[in-house]
Amino acid sequence: PDVDQIDGVCPAIAIWQKNSVRNPRSTVGTTTEIHDYLRLLFARVGRTVCRECGTEVIRESAEVAAKQLLALPAGTRLLLGFDFPVVDQTGDVAGGESDAATTLTDDRDDDLLLPDADDSLTPAEAAMRSLRKQGFGRLVVDGRAVAFDEIEPSALANATMLQVVVDRLKVGPDLLGRMTDSVETAYAEGGGTAFAIEVGDGSVKDAPVVHRFSERFECRPCGLVYEVPQPRLFSFNSPFGACPTCHGFGNVIELDLNLVVPDQGKSIQQNAIDPWTKPHYRSNLVDLKRAARAADVRLTTPWRDLTDTERVFIVEGNGSDYKGIQGFFRGLERKKYKIHVRVFLSRYRGYMSCPECGGTRLRREARDVFVGDRTVDKVCALTVGEATDFFDRLELTEAQQTVAQRIVSEITRRLSFLRNVGLYYLTLDRLSSTLSGGEAQRINLATALGSALVGTLYVLDEPSIGLHSRDNERLVAILRQLRDQGNTVLVVEHDADTIRMADVVVDLGLGAGERGGRIIHAGSFESLMREPQSLTAKYMRGDLQIPIPATRRKHAPLTLNIVGASQHNLREIDVQIPLNTLTCVTGVSGSGKSTLVHDVIYAALKRAKGEWDKPVGAHDGFEGAELVSNVTLVDQAPIGRTPRSNPVTYLKAFDPIRELFANTKDARANALTASHFSFNVPGGRCDGCDGEGVVKVEMQFLADVYVPCDQCDGRRFKPVVLDVAYRGVSIDGVLHMTVREALSFFSGSPKVVRRLQVLDEIGLGYLRLGQPATTLSGGEAQRIKIASHLSTRKTDRTLYILDEPTTGLHFDDIAKLLAAFRKLLQAGNSLLVIEHNLDVI
Ligand SMILES: [Zn+2]
Ligand SMILES: [Zn+2]
Ligand SMILES: [Zn+2]
Known part of the structure; x- marks a missing residue:
């Protein structure tokens, strides 16, 4: 920027009123890090519940199994062991070839002499031989432990599974160590499963009680395997946790x-x-x-x-x-x-x-894990306010608390920041890309608070936009908190409450555009109020006011009727919009204003006019579309993206001006036509800058810089064109006139006057005709659009829709905007405005 010196700059963070997030994987929960802590919480203290039978799935470590067994009545005799599958030589499980097996068992003694003659062994015998090598000596047969040597070969002829005994013990004190070791051995040999058989005291006929354990994470009765909770299981941004059908998009x-x-x-x-x-x-x-x-x-x-x-x-x-x-x-x-x-x-x-995950983005196993009475996707579906309640009510055991306390406090801290910036109504799984600019800014603000930096310069652009006055108080409190943490907060703002709470107010003025650019006041709010020149002070003191109309427009008999609107959170509402009036839709953030106005009314009207092929917000009926000729959304988007577009071209006032120049004697003498006076086509315009007057210099990673063209000196035309004068003024001289100057200069040319007059009437008389579109503010662009509608369609039945048109406007600009509204109404149009600004309401 063009400054001589800047001192004392500290690390700065700019928090813009713009939502630049387009990533479909980013949600409120992920940007605020709440989701990261949730994943950790669910991994540490989540309980997996079997989706079939509803019992908790527990991984039975050797110690857990040992403790369970030792809880049996003292003196209970146990056989602890594991299952060992019997495999024959071809690799198949034995059984079915019982004849062959029985015959072969007769050669048992020979085997001992010829250990390598394995093919002479029954599969069961081969299994026992290898078990013996590992130090095991007993099998469970008919509920009793029997030594290998004492086993009748015929008893195992059809066996497909051997029950190998690891240990025999009696439940009593001081056995935990031995029991744990034995279960561990059984797990190691038995592929992660083990059994313990309660041995009856002599009465062999009793069916033995068998306890089974598994170190696998599964519900054994249902035969379902689950995933051991770990953070990545709960992340839809990880291939491990994401739903395989929609890849985590939902x-x-x-x-x-x-x-x-x-x-x-x-x-x-x-x-x-x-x-x-x-x-x-x-x-x-x-x-x-x-x-x-x-x-x-x-x-x-x-x-x-x-x-x-x-x-x-x-x-x-x-x-x-x-x-x-x-x-x-x-x-x-x-x-x-x-x-x-x-x-x-x-x-x-x-x-x-997604049919697989129901839009939760997570694979099935992640949704079987509970904290309290909720799975992670159900927690994310809560609003910030509801989630706060959930964590307040969450009961954890003492052991869980020691693990989870830090995590829960990080979550609740972040939730409280989000509440403080008025975003209690957003759900944690709300997509970042669907947030309004103001909401995105406040989320960033909440995240900044969470990071607890000090010595930082925070730059905010109109954070109050879209905030109901109650939420605004909270926002001001947060800005104070940032300051008190040892930061500097610099806010561009028109909101009276924010101005009032500031430690220092810098007031720029006096007016807009050409009449601005000076510092009117820099100091405390109190001294600002004593400043005689400041427009801000005049409005804040009440010297000037935005006038409330003395008489209201009568409701016209004609209305648009919307019946049963139910898109998003709208509850089957019926709405009437009277035509040829200014109708204001207001309410706290998130109450459904934009849904009603954009998704239902605008889309339905557009479709009725045959100009819409996208979905229309849900509603049952729409009457009166034939009463409006057109529906137009007037936003604050720029009127053009290059320095070549400007107010005078946008309003088509430049065409008659070029005609006037082409008709001069000088122009005709040099064979210059109207097109030579255009900077949009080659011919008369400067070739060095293509009529832009400036040349763009790309600055790599910095913002582009525009420097005046050195061929034309920024005058945009070739010398032969610039030499032509109309009433003593050249074409670039005209482009440098303000609208007001041009009105008197061209007073003899009704075509020019008609197109420019409306700009002056809605308070844009200070704009220069050739001011590049890139330097106009959003509010100015919006009013130029209204002016263009006013100048081209004199009487019309258009419905104009504006979404928070006072965004970025000073009190004085709001008064002008309201003047423009009156003009539109007088011309027979209708206005539907979403707004929080009390003066507009
Ligand atoms: Zn189950
Ligand atoms: Zn899915
Ligand atoms: Zn040039």
């Missing part, structure tokens, strides 16, 4: 019937099925009609009135000559290598919740 792309049949009021005959209205695919419609007649499916009934059976027929086909809508799309799927087919497909497909 949704899959599938055919969206609402897009295939965009207007449910149409019948098949009226082309309800959109893809088959295209000439290329019309034959499918013919097939459908023929098949439908045979199946008695009605062709002239609106789609919404068809029975389920009829719709299933149309969608799924009849299994023979008619393939159905599904079949049609399956066929296209095979031609996806053609780019136009892919484009066509994408128009009828939308994101559907």
